[in-house]
Amino acid sequence: xxxxxxxxxGRVVALAILACAVVVSVFPFLWMIVGMTLNPNDVLRGTLxxxxxxVSNWVKATENYNLPLFFFNSLKxxxxxxxxxxxxxxxxxxxxxxxxxxxxxxxxxILLLTLIIPQIALVIPMFRxxxxxxxxxxxxxIILPSIMSVFIxxxxxxxxxxxxxxxxxxxRVDGASEFMVLLRIxxxxxxxxxxxxSIYLFLGQWNAYLWPxxxxxxxxxxxxxxxxxxxxxxxxxxYGALMxxxxxxxxxxxxLFLTMQKQFVAGLLGSVK
Amino acid sequence: xxxxxxxxxxxxxxxxxxxAPSMIFFSLFMLYPILxxxxxxxxxxxxxxxxxxxLGNFARMAQDKVFQDALGHNFIFMVIQVPLMILLALLLATxxxxxxRRFRGPVRLxxxxxxxxSLVVVSVLFRVLLQSNGLLNNVxxxxxxxxxxxxxxxxxxxxxxxxxxxMTWRWTGYNMVFFLVGLQSIDPEIYEAAEVDGARKFRQFxxxxxxxxxxxxxxxxxxxxxxTMQLFDEPNILTWQGGPANATMTAALYIYRQAFFVxxxxxxxxxxxxxxxxxxxxxxxxxMRLLGERRAK
Numbered sequence: 016x017x018x019x020x021x022x023x024x025g026r027v028v029a030l031a032i033l034a035c036a037v038v039v040s041v042f043p044f045l046w047m048i049v050g051m052t053l054n055p056n057d058v059l060r061g062t063l064x065x066x067x068x069x070v071s072n073w074v075k076a077t078e079n080y081n082l083p084l085f086f087f088n089s090l091k092x093x094x095x096x097x098x099x100x101x102x103x104x105x106x107x108x109x110x111x112x113x114x115x116x117x118x119x120x121x122x123x124x125i126l127l128l129t130l131i132i133p134q135i136a137l138v139i140p141m142f143r144x145x146x147x148x149x150x151x152x153x154x155x156x157i158i159l160p161s162i163m164s165v166f167i168x169x170x171x172x173x174x175x176x177x178x179x180x181x182x183x184x185x186x187r188v189d190g191a192s193e194f195m196v197l198l199r200i201x202x203x204x205x206x207x208x209x210x211x212x213s214i215y216l217f218l219g220q221w222n223a224y225l226w227p228x229x230x231x232x233x234x235x236x237x238x239x240x241x242x243x244x245x246x247x248x249x250x251x252x253x254y255g256a257l258m259x260x261x262x263x264x265x266x267x268x269x270x271l272f273l274t275m276q277k278q279f280v281a282g283l284l285g286s287v288k
Numbered sequence: 289x290x291x292x293x294x295x296x297x298x299x300x301x302x303x304x305x306x307x308a309p310s311m312i313f314f315s316l317f318m319l320y321p322i323l324x325x326x327x328x329x330x331x332x333x334x335x336x337x338x339x340x341x342x343l344g345n346f347a348r349m350a351q352d353k354v355f356q357d358a359l360g361h362n363f364i365f366m367v368i369q370v371p372l373m374i375l376l377a378l379l380l381a382t383x384x385x386x387x388x389r390r391f392r393g394p395v396r397l398x399x400x401x402x403x404x405x406s407l408v409v410v411s412v413l414f415r416v417l418l419q420s421n422g423l424l425n426n427v428x429x430x431x432x433x434x435x436x437x438x439x440x441x442x443x444x445x446x447x448x449x450x451x452x453x454x455m456t457w458r459w460t461g462y463n464m465v466f467f468l469v470g471l472q473s474i475d476p477e478i479y480e481a482a483e484v485d486g487a488r489k490f491r492q493f494x495x496x497x498x499x500x501x502x503x504x505x506x507x508x509x510x511x512x513x514x515x516t517m518q519l520f521d522e523p524n525i526l527t528w529q530g531g532p533a534n535a536t537m538t539a540a541l542y543i544y545r546q547a548f549f550v551x552x553x554x555x556x557x558x559x560x561x562x563x564x565x566x567x568x569x570x571x572x573x574x575x576m577r578l579l580g581e582r583r584a585k
Binding site: 025026029030032033036037039040041043044046047058059060061102103104106107109110111113114115116119122126129131132133134135136137138139140141142143144159160162163168193197221222224225229240243244247248252254257261264265268269272276280 | 303309310311313314318322325386397398404406409412413415416490547564569
Protein backbone atom coordinates (compact mmCIF):
# COMPACT_ATOMS: atom_id res chain seq x y z
CA UNK A 16 0.00 0.00 0.00
CA UNK A 17 2.80 2.42 0.87
CA UNK A 18 4.05 1.91 -2.67
CA UNK A 19 0.83 3.37 -3.99
CA UNK A 20 0.64 6.23 -1.52
CA UNK A 21 4.02 7.79 -2.13
CA UNK A 22 3.27 7.77 -5.84
CA UNK A 23 -0.18 9.27 -5.60
CA UNK A 24 0.24 12.24 -7.97
CA GLY A 25 1.81 9.89 -10.47
CA ARG A 26 -1.03 7.51 -9.91
CA VAL A 27 -3.61 10.19 -10.64
CA VAL A 28 -1.83 11.04 -13.88
CA ALA A 29 -1.69 7.35 -14.78
CA LEU A 30 -5.38 6.90 -14.13
CA ALA A 31 -6.23 10.04 -16.09
CA ILE A 32 -4.23 8.84 -19.09
CA LEU A 33 -5.81 5.39 -18.92
CA ALA A 34 -9.26 6.97 -18.72
CA CYS A 35 -8.49 9.10 -21.79
CA ALA A 36 -7.26 6.04 -23.66
CA VAL A 37 -10.44 4.15 -22.81
CA VAL A 38 -12.65 7.02 -23.98
CA VAL A 39 -10.73 7.53 -27.22
CA SER A 40 -10.72 3.79 -27.93
CA VAL A 41 -14.37 3.17 -27.23
CA PHE A 42 -15.95 6.40 -28.47
CA PRO A 43 -15.86 5.63 -32.24
CA PHE A 44 -17.73 2.38 -31.55
CA LEU A 45 -20.51 4.16 -29.66
CA TRP A 46 -20.59 6.84 -32.32
CA MET A 47 -21.00 4.37 -35.18
CA ILE A 48 -23.68 2.40 -33.35
CA VAL A 49 -25.67 5.56 -32.63
CA GLY A 50 -24.86 6.71 -36.16
CA MET A 51 -27.04 3.94 -37.55
CA THR A 52 -30.06 5.77 -36.15
CA LEU A 53 -29.19 9.27 -37.37
CA ASN A 54 -29.64 11.33 -40.50
CA PRO A 55 -26.44 12.18 -42.41
CA ASN A 56 -25.96 15.60 -40.81
CA ASP A 57 -26.20 14.26 -37.28
CA VAL A 58 -23.72 11.49 -38.10
CA LEU A 59 -21.25 14.15 -39.20
CA ARG A 60 -21.82 16.29 -36.14
CA GLY A 61 -21.52 13.26 -33.89
CA THR A 62 -24.57 13.30 -31.70
CA LEU A 63 -24.62 10.52 -29.13
CA UNK A 64 -28.38 10.68 -28.70
CA UNK A 65 -30.07 8.03 -30.83
CA UNK A 66 -32.30 9.33 -33.62
CA UNK A 67 -35.18 7.81 -35.52
CA UNK A 68 -33.62 7.02 -38.88
CA UNK A 69 -32.58 3.46 -38.16
CA VAL A 70 -35.21 1.83 -40.34
CA SER A 71 -34.65 4.13 -43.29
CA ASN A 72 -30.87 3.76 -42.98
CA TRP A 73 -31.24 0.01 -42.86
CA VAL A 74 -33.51 0.01 -45.91
CA LYS A 75 -31.06 2.20 -47.82
CA ALA A 76 -28.15 -0.03 -46.86
CA THR A 77 -29.93 -3.20 -47.93
CA GLU A 78 -31.71 -1.88 -51.02
CA ASN A 79 -29.50 0.85 -52.47
CA TYR A 80 -26.21 -0.69 -51.40
CA ASN A 81 -26.92 -4.41 -51.49
CA LEU A 82 -25.63 -5.00 -47.95
CA PRO A 83 -26.94 -8.59 -47.55
CA LEU A 84 -25.19 -9.71 -50.75
CA PHE A 85 -21.87 -8.13 -49.74
CA PHE A 86 -22.17 -9.60 -46.27
CA PHE A 87 -22.71 -13.11 -47.60
CA ASN A 88 -19.96 -12.68 -50.19
CA SER A 89 -17.57 -11.73 -47.41
CA LEU A 90 -18.77 -14.53 -45.16
CA LYS A 91 -18.55 -17.19 -47.86
CA UNK A 92 -15.07 -16.11 -48.90
CA UNK A 93 -13.77 -15.91 -45.33
CA UNK A 94 -15.26 -19.26 -44.26
CA UNK A 95 -13.94 -21.11 -47.32
CA UNK A 96 -10.52 -19.60 -46.69
CA UNK A 97 -10.65 -20.86 -43.10
CA UNK A 98 -11.70 -24.40 -44.09
CA UNK A 99 -9.09 -24.83 -46.83
CA UNK A 100 -6.49 -22.88 -44.86
CA UNK A 101 -6.80 -25.14 -41.82
CA UNK A 102 -6.43 -28.27 -43.95
CA UNK A 103 -3.52 -27.09 -46.07
CA UNK A 104 -1.56 -25.28 -43.36
CA UNK A 105 -2.36 -27.76 -40.60
CA UNK A 106 -1.18 -30.65 -42.75
CA UNK A 107 1.97 -28.75 -43.71
CA UNK A 108 2.77 -27.81 -40.12
CA UNK A 109 2.30 -31.45 -39.06
CA UNK A 110 4.53 -32.65 -41.87
CA UNK A 111 7.28 -30.15 -41.14
CA UNK A 112 7.25 -30.81 -37.40
CA UNK A 113 6.61 -34.52 -36.93
CA UNK A 114 8.46 -35.91 -39.95
CA UNK A 115 11.59 -33.83 -39.83
CA UNK A 116 14.15 -34.14 -42.59
CA UNK A 117 16.94 -31.88 -43.73
CA UNK A 118 15.31 -31.31 -47.10
CA UNK A 119 12.02 -30.25 -45.58
CA UNK A 120 13.74 -27.99 -43.06
CA UNK A 121 15.40 -26.22 -45.97
CA UNK A 122 12.04 -25.79 -47.67
CA UNK A 123 10.66 -24.37 -44.42
CA UNK A 124 13.55 -21.90 -44.28
CA ILE A 125 12.66 -20.67 -47.77
CA LEU A 126 9.04 -20.30 -46.71
CA LEU A 127 10.05 -18.12 -43.76
CA LEU A 128 12.21 -15.94 -46.00
CA THR A 129 9.18 -15.02 -48.11
CA LEU A 130 7.51 -13.52 -45.03
CA ILE A 131 9.34 -10.25 -45.67
CA ILE A 132 7.92 -9.83 -49.19
CA PRO A 133 5.19 -7.18 -49.11
CA GLN A 134 1.92 -8.05 -50.79
CA ILE A 135 2.15 -5.17 -53.24
CA ALA A 136 5.13 -6.91 -54.89
CA LEU A 137 3.11 -10.07 -55.57
CA VAL A 138 -0.19 -8.67 -56.78
CA ILE A 139 0.99 -7.53 -60.21
CA PRO A 140 2.21 -10.90 -61.50
CA MET A 141 -0.72 -12.53 -59.74
CA PHE A 142 -3.18 -10.23 -61.47
CA ARG A 143 -1.63 -11.16 -64.85
CA UNK A 144 -1.88 -14.83 -63.93
CA UNK A 145 -5.54 -14.65 -62.97
CA UNK A 146 -6.30 -12.56 -66.05
CA UNK A 147 -4.63 -15.25 -68.18
CA UNK A 148 -6.66 -17.97 -66.45
CA UNK A 149 -9.79 -15.85 -66.94
CA UNK A 150 -10.46 -16.03 -63.22
CA UNK A 151 -10.67 -12.30 -62.57
CA UNK A 152 -13.87 -11.16 -60.91
CA UNK A 153 -14.46 -14.53 -59.27
CA UNK A 154 -14.47 -15.36 -55.60
CA UNK A 155 -12.00 -18.14 -56.33
CA UNK A 156 -9.49 -15.46 -57.25
CA ILE A 157 -9.86 -13.98 -53.77
CA ILE A 158 -9.81 -17.31 -51.91
CA LEU A 159 -7.06 -19.30 -53.67
CA PRO A 160 -4.05 -17.06 -52.94
CA SER A 161 -4.95 -16.66 -49.25
CA ILE A 162 -5.25 -20.36 -48.40
CA MET A 163 -1.57 -21.04 -47.78
CA SER A 164 -0.11 -18.79 -45.12
CA VAL A 165 3.52 -19.11 -44.08
CA PHE A 166 2.68 -17.42 -40.81
CA ILE A 167 -0.06 -19.96 -40.00
CA UNK A 168 2.22 -22.87 -40.86
CA UNK A 169 4.85 -21.37 -38.58
CA UNK A 170 2.33 -20.76 -35.79
CA UNK A 171 0.83 -24.24 -36.00
CA UNK A 172 4.25 -25.87 -36.19
CA UNK A 173 5.26 -24.12 -32.94
CA UNK A 174 2.18 -25.63 -31.32
CA UNK A 175 2.66 -29.10 -32.79
CA UNK A 176 6.09 -29.06 -31.12
CA UNK A 177 4.34 -29.29 -27.77
CA UNK A 178 2.50 -32.46 -28.75
CA UNK A 179 4.54 -35.36 -27.27
CA UNK A 180 6.03 -37.62 -29.95
CA UNK A 181 5.79 -40.57 -27.54
CA UNK A 182 2.02 -40.60 -27.93
CA UNK A 183 2.42 -40.76 -31.70
CA UNK A 184 4.91 -43.62 -31.33
CA UNK A 185 2.54 -45.46 -29.01
CA UNK A 186 -0.31 -45.07 -31.48
CA ARG A 187 1.89 -46.43 -34.28
CA VAL A 188 2.76 -49.47 -32.17
CA ASP A 189 -0.96 -50.00 -31.70
CA GLY A 190 -1.25 -50.12 -35.47
CA ALA A 191 -2.68 -46.68 -36.23
CA SER A 192 -1.87 -45.38 -39.71
CA GLU A 193 -0.10 -42.02 -39.99
CA PHE A 194 -3.25 -40.39 -41.23
CA MET A 195 -5.25 -41.76 -38.31
CA VAL A 196 -2.60 -40.44 -35.92
CA LEU A 197 -3.12 -36.96 -37.32
CA LEU A 198 -6.89 -37.15 -37.57
CA ARG A 199 -7.83 -39.03 -34.40
CA ILE A 200 -5.02 -38.32 -31.97
CA UNK A 201 -3.21 -35.07 -32.75
CA UNK A 202 -6.03 -32.92 -34.11
CA UNK A 203 -8.54 -33.41 -31.26
CA UNK A 204 -5.99 -32.29 -28.69
CA UNK A 205 -4.93 -29.24 -30.71
CA UNK A 206 -8.31 -27.57 -30.79
CA UNK A 207 -7.02 -24.34 -29.27
CA UNK A 208 -4.37 -24.10 -31.97
CA UNK A 209 -6.90 -24.70 -34.72
CA UNK A 210 -9.21 -22.13 -33.16
CA UNK A 211 -6.47 -19.48 -33.12
CA UNK A 212 -5.47 -20.29 -36.69
CA SER A 213 -9.12 -20.09 -37.79
CA ILE A 214 -9.53 -16.69 -36.22
CA TYR A 215 -6.35 -15.45 -37.85
CA LEU A 216 -7.36 -16.75 -41.28
CA PHE A 217 -10.90 -15.44 -40.92
CA LEU A 218 -9.79 -11.95 -39.91
CA GLY A 219 -7.20 -11.76 -42.66
CA GLN A 220 -9.77 -12.56 -45.31
CA TRP A 221 -12.73 -10.69 -43.80
CA ASN A 222 -10.61 -7.53 -43.71
CA ALA A 223 -8.71 -8.09 -46.97
CA TYR A 224 -8.61 -5.03 -49.18
CA LEU A 225 -5.79 -4.75 -51.71
CA TRP A 226 -6.21 -8.05 -53.57
CA PRO A 227 -10.04 -8.00 -53.69
CA UNK A 228 -9.83 -4.38 -54.85
CA UNK A 229 -7.72 -5.53 -57.79
CA UNK A 230 -9.67 -8.65 -58.74
CA UNK A 231 -13.28 -7.62 -58.11
CA UNK A 232 -14.59 -5.88 -61.21
CA UNK A 233 -18.37 -6.01 -60.91
CA UNK A 234 -20.79 -4.95 -58.21
CA UNK A 235 -22.16 -8.41 -57.50
CA UNK A 236 -18.78 -9.84 -56.50
CA UNK A 237 -17.94 -7.16 -53.96
CA UNK A 238 -16.99 -7.91 -50.38
CA UNK A 239 -17.81 -5.57 -47.50
CA UNK A 240 -14.46 -3.71 -47.50
CA UNK A 241 -14.70 -3.15 -51.26
CA UNK A 242 -18.30 -2.00 -50.91
CA UNK A 243 -17.38 0.49 -48.18
CA UNK A 244 -14.41 1.70 -50.16
CA UNK A 245 -16.48 2.39 -53.27
CA UNK A 246 -19.15 4.09 -51.17
CA UNK A 247 -16.46 6.52 -50.05
CA UNK A 248 -15.70 7.33 -53.68
CA UNK A 249 -19.26 8.45 -54.39
CA UNK A 250 -20.03 12.12 -54.79
CA UNK A 251 -22.61 12.12 -52.02
CA UNK A 252 -22.14 9.76 -49.13
CA UNK A 253 -25.17 8.38 -47.30
CA TYR A 254 -23.63 8.54 -43.84
CA GLY A 255 -26.47 6.78 -42.04
CA ALA A 256 -26.45 3.81 -44.41
CA LEU A 257 -22.65 3.84 -44.28
CA MET A 258 -22.75 3.45 -40.50
CA UNK A 259 -25.06 0.46 -40.87
CA UNK A 260 -22.60 -1.20 -43.24
CA UNK A 261 -19.62 -0.33 -41.01
CA UNK A 262 -21.36 -1.79 -37.94
CA UNK A 263 -22.35 -4.96 -39.78
CA UNK A 264 -18.78 -5.46 -40.97
CA UNK A 265 -17.32 -4.95 -37.48
CA UNK A 266 -19.94 -7.09 -35.71
CA UNK A 267 -18.66 -10.61 -36.55
CA UNK A 268 -15.11 -9.68 -35.55
CA UNK A 269 -16.33 -8.14 -32.33
CA UNK A 270 -18.37 -11.23 -31.49
CA LEU A 271 -15.38 -13.46 -32.28
CA PHE A 272 -13.18 -11.35 -30.06
CA LEU A 273 -15.58 -11.18 -27.13
CA THR A 274 -16.41 -14.89 -27.16
CA MET A 275 -12.94 -16.21 -27.91
CA GLN A 276 -10.65 -13.62 -26.35
CA LYS A 277 -8.07 -16.22 -25.31
CA GLN A 278 -7.62 -17.79 -28.75
CA PHE A 279 -7.91 -14.37 -30.36
CA VAL A 280 -4.95 -13.03 -28.44
CA ALA A 281 -3.09 -16.35 -28.67
CA GLY A 282 -3.20 -15.95 -32.44
CA LEU A 283 -1.45 -12.62 -32.08
CA LEU A 284 1.02 -13.76 -29.45
CA GLY A 285 1.94 -17.01 -31.17
CA SER A 286 4.31 -14.98 -33.25
CA VAL A 287 6.21 -13.59 -30.26
CA LYS A 288 7.38 -16.90 -28.81
CA UNK B 289 17.32 -53.52 -40.49
CA UNK B 290 16.02 -53.55 -44.04
CA UNK B 291 12.46 -53.37 -42.75
CA UNK B 292 13.28 -50.33 -40.65
CA UNK B 293 14.73 -48.58 -43.70
CA UNK B 294 11.54 -49.16 -45.62
CA UNK B 295 9.51 -47.82 -42.72
CA UNK B 296 11.67 -44.70 -42.51
CA UNK B 297 11.23 -44.14 -46.22
CA UNK B 298 7.48 -44.52 -45.79
CA UNK B 299 7.48 -41.92 -43.02
CA UNK B 300 9.58 -39.56 -45.12
CA UNK B 301 7.18 -39.95 -48.01
CA UNK B 302 4.24 -39.29 -45.73
CA UNK B 303 6.02 -36.15 -44.57
CA UNK B 304 6.26 -34.92 -48.15
CA UNK B 305 2.64 -35.82 -48.74
CA UNK B 306 1.63 -33.62 -45.81
CA UNK B 307 3.67 -30.73 -47.10
CA ALA B 308 2.69 -31.16 -50.76
CA PRO B 309 -0.63 -29.27 -50.88
CA SER B 310 0.92 -26.19 -49.28
CA MET B 311 3.83 -26.46 -51.74
CA ILE B 312 1.43 -26.36 -54.67
CA PHE B 313 -0.16 -23.17 -53.34
CA PHE B 314 3.25 -21.77 -52.52
CA SER B 315 4.52 -22.39 -56.04
CA LEU B 316 1.45 -20.87 -57.67
CA PHE B 317 0.99 -17.78 -55.52
CA MET B 318 4.49 -17.02 -54.27
CA LEU B 319 7.19 -18.69 -56.36
CA TYR B 320 5.57 -18.07 -59.74
CA PRO B 321 4.83 -14.38 -59.05
CA ILE B 322 8.41 -13.88 -57.88
CA LEU B 323 9.88 -15.57 -60.94
CA UNK B 324 7.58 -13.93 -63.47
CA UNK B 325 8.27 -10.53 -61.93
CA UNK B 326 11.82 -10.96 -63.22
CA UNK B 327 10.31 -10.78 -66.71
CA UNK B 328 7.95 -7.88 -66.02
CA UNK B 329 10.64 -5.74 -64.43
CA UNK B 330 12.54 -5.47 -67.72
CA UNK B 331 9.50 -4.49 -69.81
CA UNK B 332 7.61 -1.37 -70.66
CA UNK B 333 3.90 -1.48 -71.34
CA UNK B 334 2.16 0.66 -73.89
CA UNK B 335 -1.49 -0.22 -74.15
CA UNK B 336 -1.67 -4.00 -74.47
CA UNK B 337 1.82 -4.44 -75.93
CA UNK B 338 5.10 -4.42 -74.09
CA UNK B 339 8.73 -4.11 -75.07
CA UNK B 340 12.06 -4.95 -73.48
CA UNK B 341 13.78 -1.95 -71.88
CA UNK B 342 16.28 -3.62 -69.57
CA LEU B 343 16.92 -1.47 -66.54
CA GLY B 344 15.00 1.44 -68.08
CA ASN B 345 12.29 1.24 -65.44
CA PHE B 346 14.83 1.94 -62.74
CA ALA B 347 16.19 4.93 -64.68
CA ARG B 348 12.64 6.24 -64.93
CA MET B 349 12.26 5.90 -61.16
CA ALA B 350 15.24 8.18 -60.65
CA GLN B 351 13.27 10.91 -62.48
CA ASP B 352 9.96 10.19 -60.81
CA LYS B 353 9.46 12.81 -58.12
CA VAL B 354 6.08 11.41 -57.05
CA PHE B 355 7.54 7.98 -56.33
CA GLN B 356 10.46 9.41 -54.41
CA ASP B 357 8.10 11.57 -52.38
CA ALA B 358 5.89 8.55 -51.77
CA LEU B 359 8.84 6.64 -50.34
CA GLY B 360 9.63 9.73 -48.27
CA HIS B 361 6.08 9.68 -46.88
CA ASN B 362 6.44 6.02 -45.93
CA PHE B 363 9.60 7.01 -44.14
CA ILE B 364 7.94 9.95 -42.35
CA PHE B 365 5.07 7.74 -41.18
CA MET B 366 7.59 5.17 -40.00
CA VAL B 367 9.87 7.42 -37.96
CA ILE B 368 7.02 9.38 -36.38
CA GLN B 369 4.17 6.95 -35.98
CA VAL B 370 6.05 3.81 -34.88
CA PRO B 371 8.00 5.37 -31.94
CA LEU B 372 4.98 7.43 -30.91
CA MET B 373 2.74 4.39 -30.82
CA ILE B 374 5.28 2.16 -29.09
CA LEU B 375 5.87 4.76 -26.39
CA LEU B 376 2.15 5.23 -25.86
CA ALA B 377 1.55 1.48 -25.77
CA LEU B 378 4.39 1.06 -23.27
CA LEU B 379 3.01 3.79 -21.03
CA LEU B 380 -0.48 2.35 -21.10
CA ALA B 381 0.82 -1.15 -20.43
CA THR B 382 2.88 0.06 -17.46
CA UNK B 383 0.00 2.05 -16.00
CA UNK B 384 -2.32 -0.87 -16.49
CA UNK B 385 0.11 -3.27 -14.90
CA UNK B 386 1.02 -1.18 -11.87
CA UNK B 387 -1.49 1.64 -11.55
CA UNK B 388 -4.76 -0.19 -11.13
CA ARG B 389 -6.03 -3.44 -9.71
CA ARG B 390 -9.79 -3.22 -10.14
CA PHE B 391 -11.18 -3.01 -13.67
CA ARG B 392 -7.85 -4.08 -15.14
CA GLY B 393 -9.57 -6.60 -17.41
CA PRO B 394 -12.26 -4.27 -18.77
CA VAL B 395 -9.77 -1.42 -19.29
CA ARG B 396 -7.42 -3.67 -21.23
CA LEU B 397 -10.33 -4.91 -23.29
CA UNK B 398 -11.49 -1.37 -24.03
CA UNK B 399 -8.07 -0.21 -25.17
CA UNK B 400 -7.61 -3.30 -27.33
CA UNK B 401 -11.00 -2.81 -28.97
CA UNK B 402 -9.81 -0.71 -31.98
CA UNK B 403 -7.78 -3.75 -33.09
CA UNK B 404 -10.99 -5.55 -34.06
CA UNK B 405 -11.66 -3.03 -36.83
CA SER B 406 -10.24 -3.51 -40.29
CA LEU B 407 -8.02 -0.86 -41.82
CA VAL B 408 -10.82 -0.08 -44.25
CA VAL B 409 -13.24 0.52 -41.38
CA VAL B 410 -10.69 2.69 -39.56
CA SER B 411 -10.20 4.74 -42.71
CA VAL B 412 -13.94 5.15 -43.23
CA LEU B 413 -14.55 6.12 -39.60
CA PHE B 414 -11.76 8.67 -39.49
CA ARG B 415 -12.70 10.13 -42.83
CA VAL B 416 -16.18 10.87 -41.47
CA LEU B 417 -14.99 12.04 -38.04
CA LEU B 418 -12.40 14.37 -39.55
CA GLN B 419 -14.50 16.17 -42.17
CA SER B 420 -13.97 19.91 -41.92
CA ASN B 421 -17.51 20.22 -40.51
CA GLY B 422 -17.13 16.92 -38.71
CA LEU B 423 -17.09 15.84 -35.10
CA LEU B 424 -13.47 16.46 -34.12
CA ASN B 425 -13.42 19.99 -35.51
CA ASN B 426 -16.72 20.72 -33.79
CA VAL B 427 -15.38 19.52 -30.46
CA UNK B 428 -12.18 21.54 -30.83
CA UNK B 429 -14.09 24.63 -31.94
CA UNK B 430 -16.53 24.38 -29.07
CA UNK B 431 -13.69 23.96 -26.60
CA UNK B 432 -12.11 27.06 -28.16
CA UNK B 433 -8.90 25.14 -28.78
CA UNK B 434 -8.91 26.25 -32.42
CA UNK B 435 -10.30 29.37 -34.07
CA UNK B 436 -11.15 27.86 -37.44
CA UNK B 437 -11.68 24.28 -38.63
CA UNK B 438 -8.53 22.24 -39.30
CA UNK B 439 -8.25 20.74 -42.79
CA UNK B 440 -7.61 17.21 -41.55
CA UNK B 441 -8.20 15.77 -45.01
CA UNK B 442 -7.34 18.58 -47.39
CA UNK B 443 -4.22 20.19 -45.99
CA UNK B 444 -0.90 18.60 -46.95
CA UNK B 445 0.45 18.72 -43.39
CA UNK B 446 -2.72 17.83 -41.50
CA UNK B 447 -3.52 14.96 -43.87
CA UNK B 448 -0.29 13.31 -42.76
CA UNK B 449 -1.25 13.92 -39.13
CA UNK B 450 -4.60 12.30 -39.88
CA UNK B 451 -2.97 9.13 -41.21
CA UNK B 452 -0.76 8.98 -38.13
CA UNK B 453 -3.75 9.49 -35.82
CA UNK B 454 -5.72 6.73 -37.51
CA MET B 455 -2.82 4.28 -37.41
CA THR B 456 -2.13 5.09 -33.78
CA TRP B 457 -5.77 4.59 -32.84
CA ARG B 458 -5.88 1.23 -34.59
CA TRP B 459 -2.59 -0.24 -33.37
CA THR B 460 -1.73 1.11 -29.89
CA GLY B 461 -3.96 -1.29 -27.97
CA TYR B 462 -2.78 -4.16 -30.12
CA ASN B 463 0.85 -3.48 -29.23
CA MET B 464 -0.05 -2.80 -25.61
CA VAL B 465 -1.19 -6.41 -25.28
CA PHE B 466 2.27 -7.64 -26.29
CA PHE B 467 3.88 -5.33 -23.76
CA LEU B 468 1.50 -6.44 -21.01
CA VAL B 469 2.50 -10.04 -21.56
CA GLY B 470 6.14 -8.95 -21.43
CA LEU B 471 5.58 -6.97 -18.25
CA GLN B 472 3.84 -9.84 -16.54
CA SER B 473 6.84 -12.06 -17.15
CA ILE B 474 9.09 -9.69 -15.16
CA ASP B 475 9.67 -10.97 -11.62
CA PRO B 476 7.96 -8.58 -9.16
CA GLU B 477 10.85 -9.16 -6.74
CA ILE B 478 13.07 -7.04 -8.96
CA TYR B 479 10.76 -4.09 -8.36
CA GLU B 480 10.57 -4.84 -4.64
CA ALA B 481 14.36 -4.81 -4.44
CA ALA B 482 14.45 -1.51 -6.31
CA GLU B 483 11.83 -0.16 -3.95
CA VAL B 484 14.01 -1.10 -0.97
CA ASP B 485 16.92 0.69 -2.64
CA GLY B 486 14.71 3.75 -2.89
CA ALA B 487 14.37 3.86 -6.67
CA ARG B 488 11.33 5.85 -7.73
CA LYS B 489 8.75 4.58 -10.19
CA PHE B 490 10.08 6.82 -12.90
CA ARG B 491 13.58 5.44 -12.50
CA GLN B 492 12.30 1.90 -12.19
CA PHE B 493 10.62 2.27 -15.56
CA UNK B 494 13.85 3.26 -17.31
CA UNK B 495 16.21 1.04 -15.31
CA UNK B 496 14.15 -2.15 -15.11
CA UNK B 497 11.06 -2.21 -17.27
CA UNK B 498 12.46 -0.78 -20.48
CA UNK B 499 15.64 -2.93 -20.70
CA UNK B 500 13.74 -6.12 -19.90
CA UNK B 501 11.13 -5.39 -22.54
CA UNK B 502 13.58 -4.68 -25.35
CA UNK B 503 12.93 -7.98 -27.19
CA UNK B 504 9.17 -7.37 -27.21
CA UNK B 505 9.65 -3.73 -28.20
CA UNK B 506 11.89 -4.78 -31.06
CA UNK B 507 9.32 -7.31 -32.20
CA UNK B 508 6.68 -4.58 -32.24
CA UNK B 509 9.04 -2.31 -34.11
CA UNK B 510 9.72 -4.97 -36.74
CA UNK B 511 6.06 -5.68 -37.45
CA UNK B 512 5.10 -2.00 -37.30
CA UNK B 513 7.81 -0.80 -39.66
CA UNK B 514 6.94 -3.50 -42.16
CA UNK B 515 3.34 -2.32 -41.78
CA THR B 516 4.20 1.30 -42.54
CA MET B 517 6.20 0.20 -45.60
CA GLN B 518 3.01 -1.42 -46.92
CA LEU B 519 0.67 1.43 -46.04
CA PHE B 520 -2.17 1.31 -48.56
CA ASP B 521 -5.73 1.18 -47.20
CA GLU B 522 -5.48 4.41 -45.20
CA PRO B 523 -4.09 6.72 -47.89
CA ASN B 524 -6.43 5.19 -50.48
CA ILE B 525 -9.64 5.64 -48.49
CA LEU B 526 -9.01 8.01 -45.59
CA THR B 527 -7.12 10.72 -47.46
CA TRP B 528 -8.58 9.62 -50.79
CA GLN B 529 -6.01 8.33 -53.25
CA GLY B 530 -3.04 9.73 -51.38
CA GLY B 531 -4.39 13.27 -51.41
CA PRO B 532 -4.43 16.16 -51.13
CA ALA B 533 -2.22 16.46 -54.23
CA ASN B 534 -0.18 13.34 -53.40
CA ALA B 535 0.65 14.66 -49.91
CA THR B 536 -0.10 11.23 -48.40
CA MET B 537 0.84 9.13 -51.45
CA THR B 538 2.68 6.01 -50.30
CA ALA B 539 4.84 3.62 -52.31
CA ALA B 540 2.30 0.79 -52.28
CA LEU B 541 -0.53 3.08 -53.32
CA TYR B 542 1.52 4.64 -56.11
CA ILE B 543 2.52 1.20 -57.41
CA TYR B 544 -1.12 0.13 -57.36
CA ARG B 545 -2.20 3.24 -59.21
CA GLN B 546 0.52 2.89 -61.84
CA ALA B 547 -0.39 -0.75 -62.46
CA PHE B 548 -4.17 -0.73 -62.25
CA PHE B 549 -5.34 2.82 -62.57
CA VAL B 550 -3.29 5.39 -64.39
CA UNK B 551 -1.56 3.75 -67.33
CA UNK B 552 -1.40 0.01 -66.62
CA UNK B 553 2.38 -0.09 -66.80
CA UNK B 554 3.03 -3.41 -65.06
CA UNK B 555 6.75 -3.19 -65.80
CA UNK B 556 7.30 0.12 -64.09
CA UNK B 557 5.07 -0.89 -61.18
CA UNK B 558 7.03 -4.12 -60.74
CA UNK B 559 10.32 -2.25 -60.74
CA UNK B 560 9.03 0.06 -58.02
CA UNK B 561 7.83 -2.92 -56.00
CA UNK B 562 11.39 -4.29 -56.17
CA UNK B 563 12.59 -1.15 -54.42
CA UNK B 564 9.97 -1.63 -51.70
CA UNK B 565 11.01 -5.28 -51.26
CA UNK B 566 14.67 -4.31 -50.97
CA UNK B 567 13.98 -1.56 -48.44
CA UNK B 568 11.72 -3.86 -46.38
CA UNK B 569 14.39 -6.54 -46.53
CA UNK B 570 17.06 -4.18 -45.25
CA UNK B 571 14.86 -3.02 -42.37
CA UNK B 572 13.98 -6.59 -41.47
CA UNK B 573 17.64 -7.62 -41.52
CA UNK B 574 18.81 -4.72 -39.35
CA UNK B 575 16.04 -5.30 -36.84
CA MET B 576 16.55 -9.07 -36.74
CA ARG B 577 20.24 -8.51 -36.11
CA LEU B 578 19.44 -6.16 -33.24
CA LEU B 579 17.04 -8.75 -31.87
CA GLY B 580 19.63 -11.51 -32.27
CA GLU B 581 22.27 -9.50 -30.42
CA ARG B 582 19.87 -8.98 -27.56
CA ARG B 583 19.05 -12.67 -27.40
CA ALA B 584 22.76 -13.55 -27.41
CA LYS B 585 23.32 -11.37 -24.38
